[in-house]
Amino acid sequence: MHGSRGSVHPLHFTDEESFGLFVQGLRSLQQYEDAAATERPLKDELDRTMQSALRSFRDCTSRFSSDLLPFFYLGVTLSMKNQDAYVDRLVELTAELTAFGRSLAFEDEAKVLEIIPPRESDKTQREAKRDFAKKHAHEQKNFAQPFFDLAHRSWPLLEASSRLFQSLTDNPANPVPQDLQRVARYNLAQVLARRGSQEGKESSYLADALRAVEDQSLEDIAKLESDAKHKENKYREFSQLPKSVWKRNWPPAREKREQELKTLRREIRSIYETIALIFQFRALRETLKLRIAALDPGPSLALAAHAVESVKEEIQKTRLFDPSFKADLLADFLTKTGYAKYEFASNRHLQQYVATDHHTAKALKVVHTSSPNASFFMAQAATDLTMALELKEYWNPAQIYLALVRRIQAGMSEALSDLAKYDKASALADDVKEKARAEHDIEDSSAQESKAAQNKDSAEMKEFGSKKLKHLERLDEITARMGITSIKHDRQIADHDREAKRCANEADALFRSLRGFPSPAPASTQANPDSSVTAKPASDSSATSSGKPKAATG
Amino acid sequence: MSVTRYFYFALVAIVLAASAFAPAQSPRSSHKASAVTKPATASLAAQSATAALAAGTSSQPQALACPPKPCDSREQHTKLRGAQFESDNLRLASAAHQFSALTTSCDDGVRAEAEKGFDRLNAAMSTWWWLEGRYFPPLRWYHHPQFWHAVSRSLLVVAAVLFILSLLFYGADIRAFHLIRVVWTAVLDLTRIRDFWFVDRFPRAAIMTPTDLVTDTKSKLFASLLETSCTEVSHVLERAGGGLQVRATALLSLPSETTSQLVDSMPKIKGVDVASFVKFFLYLKRYLGWRVESEIGYCPPTKQPNGADSAPRVVASASLRRAFWVRGGPWQVKHEVQHSYDVDAVAFALAARIMGFSLRGRRAR
Numbered sequence: 022m023h024g025s026r027g028s029v030h031p032l033h034f035t036d037e038e039s040f041g042l043f044v045q046g047l048r049s050l051q052q053y054e055d056a057a058a059t060e061r062p063l064k065d066e067l068d069r070t071m072q073s074a075l076r077s078f079r080d081c082t083s084r085f086s087s088d089l090l091p092f093f094y095l096g097v098t099l100s101m102k103n104q105d106a107y108v109d110r111l112v113e114l115t116a117e118l119t120a121f122g123r124s125l126a127f128e129d130e131a132k133v134l135e136i137i138p139p140r141e142s143d144k145t146q147r148e149a150k151r152d153f154a155k156k157h158a159h160e161q162k163n164f165a166q167p168f169f170d171l172a173h174r175s176w177p178l179l180e181a182s183s184r185l186f187q188s189l190t191d192n193p194a195n196p197v198p199q200d201l202q203r204v205a206r207y208n209l210a211q212v213l214a215r216r217g218s219q220e221g222k223e224s225s226y227l228a229d230a231l232r233a234v235e236d237q238s239l240e241d242i243a244k245l246e247s248d249a250k251h252k253e254n255k256y257r258e259f260s261q262l263p264k265s266v267w268k269r270n271w272p273p274a275r276e277k278r279e280q281e282l283k284t285l286r287r288e289i290r291s292i293y294e295t296i297a298l299i300f301q302f303r304a305l306r307e308t309l310k311l312r313i314a315a316l317d318p319g320p321s322l323a324l325a326a327h328a329v330e331s332v333k334e335e336i337q338k339t340r341l342f343d344p345s346f347k348a349d350l351l352a353d354f355l356t357k358t359g360y361a362k363y364e365f366a367s368n369r370h371l372q373q374y375v376a377t378d379h380h381t382a383k384a385l386k387v388v389h390t391s392s393p394n395a396s397f398f399m400a401q402a403a404t405d406l407t408m409a410l411e412l413k414e415y416w417n418p419a420q421i422y423l424a425l426v427r428r429i430q431a432g433m434s435e436a437l438s439d440l441a442k443y444d445k446a447s448a449l450a451d452d453v454k455e456k457a458r459a460e461h462d463i464e465d466s467s468a469q470e471s472k473a474a475q476n477k478d479s480a481e482m483k484e485f486g487s488k489k490l491k492h493l494e495r496l497d498e499i500t501a502r503m504g505i506t507s508i509k510h511d512r513q514i515a516d517h518d519r520e521a522k523r524c525a526n527e528a529d530a531l532f533r534s535l536r537g538f539p540s541p542a543p544a545s546t547q548a549n550p551d552s553s554v555t556a557k558p559a560s561d562s563s564a565t566s567s568g569k570p571k572a573a574t575g
Numbered sequence: 576m577s578v579t580r581y582f583y584f585a586l587v588a589i590v591l592a593a594s595a596f597a598p599a600q601s602p603r604s605s606h607k608a609s610a611v612t613k614p615a616t617a618s619l620a621a622q623s624a625t626a627a628l629a630a631g632t633s634s635q636p637q638a639l640a641c642p643p644k645p646c647d648s649r650e651q652h653t654k655l656r657g658a659q660f661e662s663d664n665l666r667l668a669s670a671a672h673q674f675s676a677l678t679t680s681c682d683d684g685v686r687a688e689a690e691k692g693f694d695r696l697n698a699a700m701s702t703w704w705w706l707e708g709r710y711f712p713p714l715r716w717y718h719h720p721q722f723w724h725a726v727s728r729s730l731l732v733v734a735a736v737l738f739i740l741s742l743l744f745y746g747a748d749i750r751a752f753h754l755i756r757v758v759w760t761a762v763l764d765l766t767r768i769r770d771f772w773f774v775d776r777f778p779r780a781a782i783m784t785p786t787d788l789v790t791d792t793k794s795k796l797f798a799s800l801l802e803t804s805c806t807e808v809s810h811v812l813e814r815a816g817g818g819l820q821v822r823a824t825a826l827l828s829l830p831s832e833t834t835s836q837l838v839d840s841m842p843k844i845k846g847v848d849v850a851s852f853v854k855f856f857l858y859l860k861r862y863l864g865w866r867v868e869s870e871i872g873y874c875p876p877t878k879q880p881n882g883a884d885s886a887p888r889v890v891a892s893a894s895l896r897r898a899f900w901v902r903g904g905p906w907q908v909k910h911e912v913q914h915s916y917d918v919d920a921v922a923f924a925l926a927a928r929i930m931g932f933s934l935r936g937r938r939a940r
Contacts, residue, residue: 040931
């Protein structure tokens with residue numbers, strides 16, 4: 022592919038057919054983005070536009086291998102298509118996701134029970150509870166195995182996408198312009214970063230991603246800001262109405278002035294874009310370092326966490342030309358940190374390390390909880406991702422990870438509910454036994470009383486009668502005590518169930534939105550004013566309008 | 576006598592009367608008639624004057640009493656030159672009239688010239704080109720003595736105009752006239768002039784009314800969409816570089832500088848020409864300038880061998896032309912659609928190819 026490019030100018034196209042296919046693909050991609058960025062995206066529309074974009078870019082790249090931009094956008098489109106495949110997989114594995122959440126919560130509980138020394142009185146009970154939590158954690162983890170396997174399976178679309186971005190970056194003699202090469206490098210790192218989420222083999226993806234962004238030299242922000250300021254001053258001066266009547270009214274002079282203003286505006290925007298791009302690079306670089314450091318927790322973890330935080334502060338502090346730049350940067354930053362925190366939730370080594378290292382705990386803002394556990398990091402991840410969605414509404418990456426986190430949180434709440442039920446059962450166990458004993462005693466007393474009545478022995482009758490009364494009082498007392506204990510536990514159970522339901526609903530709504538809603542039923546043919554209009558829908562739309570989940574293609 | 580004979584005699588009488596009196600009654604009717612009748616009239620007048628003298632009565636006693644005027648030779652020659660002038664300018668009828676009058680000139684030389692001139696004109700006015708030229712004047716122009724002179728000068732003017740126009744439109748492309756172009760560009764910045772007058776001041780390519788390939792085709796809608804799609808192509812590219820990130824993913828989009836370069840290189844396509852050409856200049860401009868010619872057809876669903884209906888399709892093609900040259904395309908696009916109004920995607924696909932032509936052009940240079 023590289024060899025065939027020769028000395029072709031990178032921004033030009035072989036012929037108008039190539040350009041036509043490229044722009045068609047770009048338009049379909051933008052239509053997909055527009056369709057996805059609505060409250061109720063239609064599945065048909067999403068499928069149609071995505072297929073159209075893929076078809077155009079694939080056609081273009083296969084027929085015109087020397088044109089660069091179609092390769093770049095094919096990489097972007099494949100990555101977006103992979104998002105769809107990933108969402109489909111997650112929806113298929115809803116039960117496993119929930120099980121993963123349950124296993125995390127049970128593990129949290131087991132860990133707490135292990136760490137906090139039990140009192141002598143309830144030692145056995147706590148050991149039993151710990152065993153219960155461990156056993157369930159193990160069971161749920163086994164059940165959630167297909168979800169863990171997602172990280173190990175191959176993702177052909179992501180692989181193809183990374184190959185395409187790689188082809189635009191790795192050859193030093195490649196005549197790809199610097200701007201395009203830099204953006205392709207970022208995208209390559211981003212794609213690789215999606216692959217690496219676990220320890221072991223997948224961590225090499227993170228290292229590759231970090232290498233891709235670290236190799237990229239970035240301009241000095243201070244110098245860029247000074248350039249921007251200089252150009253802005255020039256623009257301000259230039260945008261004043263000229264004093265000369267001639268320059269103000271002579272059309273060629275006016276046009277020339279407008280052209281120069283346009284060029285200045287473009288230059289200013291370009292500088293700020295470069296600044297924003299540098300922040301994107303830095304955000305990706307620092308979060309990658311943080312994720313890599315988290316795999317083997319040590320002193321570097323605190324440094325990485327501080328570096329990530331400093332990037333956020335700089336983004337907030339820096340003045341950017343377009344307000345949407347800042348929103349985009351922050352949303353992207355929060356999505357990255359949200360995803361990192363989601364990873365921390367299942368990283369027990371990290372949690373142990375943070376619990377013992379004050380600096381790291383402070384850097385990760387773990388101050389209010391003595392034990393940073395899965396629940397804590399999952400809640401933190403949810404907060405970051407929600408904030409990202411507030412900044413950039415209906416942004417698919419944030420939506421996907423938030424749906425994932427919410428589904429796991431639903432499982433965690435279910436596990437907490439189970440634990441509360443276990444506590445309730447444990448707390449009521451003695452009372453239940455005592456109640457049964459009291460009931461048995463009452464039955465005995467009643468039997469003896471009736472026997473005495475048959476014998477007409479009034480003394481015995483009185484004695485057994487008073488015993489029965491005592492037992493009844495005892496039973497009432499136990500029942501009352503059990504009621505009080507039950508209320509306390511029932512409230513906890515109800516809270517956890519409610520939370521589980523809320524998280525599950527939120528996750529389902531996000532998944533539904535990501536996959537698209539089925540199209541409304543077509544109107545009757547009478548509504549069509551033109552008889553020449555064919556009421557029959559196209560074959561592809563009729564196949565997908567049923568709203569059935571599509572088969573996973575990832 | 577039968578009625579037929581009466582009628583025959585009446586007709587012969589009318590013809591004789593007409594031949595005898597008509598020239599006298601309408602002397603301007605024809606140069607031949609006037610030429611023939613003038614001497615006859617003069618002889619009749621002489622005869623009537625002689626008869627009157629013989630009868631002892633005179634209708635014009637003063638005229639006869641006057642002594643004869645001396646012959647003014649100069650005046651006669653002036654009249655002859657006037658007749659000659661009329662003849663040279665191909666106003667033969669007037670010339671014949673004047674020559675006829677001069678055949679009774681008192682100057683012998685003038686009279687002889689007038690008779691010769693009259694005979695020459697008489698012969699000329701009897702030719703087929705003069706008779707047919709009454710209905711088709713260029714046949715008479717050909718016999719004008721200045722005909723070839725006028726033609727050569729007109730051709731020279733047309734050639735000069737065409738040369739200037741061709742320099743303005745095609746100067747940059749004519750490799751064979753490279754030297755001329757270099758010299759011309761040295762004197763005046765040709766590209767700037769051309770751009771100023773023909774690119775900036777006018778739409779660069781005009782979209783002509785599309786041809787309907789089949790009935791039920793929404794060609795006017797297609798033409799309108801073709802125009803808006805040309806603008807949309809620029810918007811799509813601008814949007815691609817407008818934001819920092821691709822909207823639906825965490826990947827970055829193209830830098831705005833990159834897309835701006837692409838947008839700047841787009842040609843200008845404006846105007847749907849649905850009216851007839853009424854102004855010559857506009858027609859010339861459109862013909863010599865860039866224009867988009869397109870055709871579109873809607874193919875309704877058809878039965879397939881398995882009995883199912885195939886999806887309806889829209890087939891369209893467009894080409895970019897300049898004068899009689901096809902400079903781009905023809906590009907063909909077909910799309911499966913839902914109904915005949917669904918021409919949006921086809922219009923955009925063609926517009927993208929039209930706009931892409933400029934990129935290829937730049938690349939070739």
